[in-house]
Amino acid sequence: MKTIRSLVAMRRWRESAEGRVVLVPTMGALHHGHAALIRRARRLAGSRGKVVVTIFVNPRQFGPLEDFASYPRPLARDLTLCAENGANVVFHPSAEAMYCGEASVWVDEGVLSQTLCGKSRAGHFRGVCTVVAKLFLLAQPSDAVFGEKDWQQLAILRRMVQDLNFSVRVLGHPTVREADGLATSSRNAYLTAGERRDAARIFQELQAAASRPGRPDQVTRVASTGIAKIPGARIDYVEAVDVATLEPLKNRTTSGRLAAAVYLGRSRLIDNVPLPVVS
Ligand code: AMP
Numbered sequence: 001m002k003t004i005r006s007l008v009a010m011r012r013w014r015e016s017a018e019g020r021v022v023l024v025p026t027m028g029a030l031h032h033g034h035a036a037l038i039r040r041a042r043r044l045a046g047s048r049g050k051v052v053v054t055i056f057v058n059p060r061q062f063g064p065l066e067d068f069a070s071y072p073r074p075l076a077r078d079l080t081l082c083a084e085n086g087a088n089v090v091f092h093p094s095a096e097a098m099y100c101g102e103a104s105v106w107v108d109e110g111v112l113s114q115t116l117c118g119k120s121r122a123g124h125f126r127g128v129c130t131v132v133a134k135l136f137l138l139a140q141p142s143d144a145v146f147g148e149k150d151w152q153q154l155a156i157l158r159r160m161v162q163d164l165n166f167s168v169r170v171l172g173h174p175t176v177r178e179a180d181g182l183a184t185s186s187r188n189a190y191l192t193a194g195e196r197r198d199a200a201r202i203f204q205e206l207q208a209a210a211s212r213p214g215r216p217d218q219v220t221r222v223a224s225t226g227i228a229k230i231p232g233a234r235i236d237y238v239e240a241v242d243v244a245t246l247e248p249l250k251n252r253t254t255s256g257r258l259a260a261a262v263y264l265g266r267s268r269l270i271d272n273v274p275l276p277v278v279s
Contacts, residue, residue, distance in 0.1 A: 001083045003090045007098075010091055010138050020049035023141035023168075025132060028055040028092075029072040029186035030081045033176035037145045040173050042086035044143050050088040052139050059095050060103070061127030072186060091139065098134065107133045107164070112156045112246045117261055117270065120236055128153055129160050136166050144168050149175040149183050151257055151272045155246055175271070177203065183271045190267045194231075199269060201230045202262050206238075206273045210258045213278045216240035216249040219258060227262055236261035236268065240275055252278035 004010050014021070022041040026034050041051045055078055062068035075092070082090050106126050112118075113125035136144070146154050154172045161170055176184050180200035191199055205226030209219045217240070224238040238260045240249040249256040256275035261268060 001079070001087055001090065003079065003092060005092055005094065005097070007093060007138060010093075013089060014138070014140055017050050018048070020045050020143065021139060021141045022049060022051050023135065023139050023144040024051065024053045024087075025135055025144065025146070026053060026055055027057045027071065027186070028078045029074060029189075030055075030078045031184050031186060033147060033149065033184040035081055035085045036176045037147060037173050038082060038085040038087055040171070041143070041145050044145070044171070049142075051086055052089045052091055052141065053082045053087045054091045054135055054139070056091075056093055056095075056098065056131065056135075058098075058127055058131045060099070060130060061124050063121060063123065066121075067187075067190075072189065091135075098131070103130070106130050107160060109156045109159055109163075112152065112159055115246050116152045116237060116239060116241070116259055118152070120261070125153070125156050129156065132157055133160065133164070133166075136168055141168055143171055145171045145173055147175060148172045149185070149271065151259060152246060155244060158244075181207070183269075185269070187267050187269070191265055195265045195267070198230050198232070199264055199267075202227055202233075202260060202264075202269060203271050203273070205230075206258050206260055206271060210273045210275050213252070215251065216256060216275070219275065223258060223260065227260060230262075230264070232264060234263040236263060249275065252276075 022045040024037050024041050045051050057071050107129040108126045109129050158170050181203040182200040205223050209223035220238055220240050240256050240258050243255050243257050257272045258275045259272035261270045
């Protein structure tokens with residue numbers, strides 16, 4: 001496995017790479033959720049293709065009060081995980097290499113990013129779209145794999161690819177969970193032992209509510225009521241949305257997603273589950 005740090009070296013590698021190139025963008029602090037994405041990329045790339053994992057804690061997607069400085073950066077462990085799961089290249093640029101000075105050009109999705117997490121994380125998706133567009137231009141992948149855990153991000157990136165005519169196939173990978181159902185996340189490490197125990201209830205309440213046949217607003221109310229009972233939990237949102245447009249779901253005749261963001265201790269946890277059609 002090769003580690004690349006400079007943009008020039010990344011471009012040079014890409015020019016000589018043959019076969020499919022499958023990209024897995026990450027911020028590092030890799031866990032078995034990321035490992036599943038890398039293995040999926042490996043299967044897609046086949047024996048002749050190449051898997052590129054990017055590790056970049058992107059300063060432009062963090063708000064001023066968010067955890068950019070304290071975000072974990074265990075690079076040696078991350079490189080081992082990438083190698084063990086079949087990556088050919090890890091692209092790990094510095095912020096200085098990725099961004100030269102103040103940006104005046106951004107990739108800004110204007111509709112889907114206004115809802116859900118976009119309301120409390122101003123500028124977050126603009127930072128995500130900009131960095132992913134740059135990674136697409138540098139690595140020129142045929143496919144890119146993203147986690148369904150970040151459903152809104154996935155929907156926005158699909159939209160970006162469509163609107164900007166990137167010839168990249170965006171693939172969503174199902175959320176990888178801990179044994180009790182909590183979505184695996186680098187930020188789970190911020191939870192105390194008690195919070196960690198309670199955190200699993202977010203998924204359990206979403207699942208229980210989504211398995212009911214009621215109208216979207218009833219399902220949302222049931223989930224909110226359950227999550228509000230978790231000690232110390234503060235709900236940012238619980239919403240039933242259309243899978244692609246992220247608009248509020250009006251009925252159960254099309255598939256939706258029941259999504260939540262919940263503050264627990266110093267963590268902000270997000271999760272989502274399918275909201276199936278009810279006939
Ligand atoms: P991050 O490093 O948090 O930016 O995540 C990098 C990619 O891994 C994103 O596409 C995430 O959606 C995905 N990811 C993170 N956690 C999980 C998980 N538990 N299951 C599936 N995908 C995940």
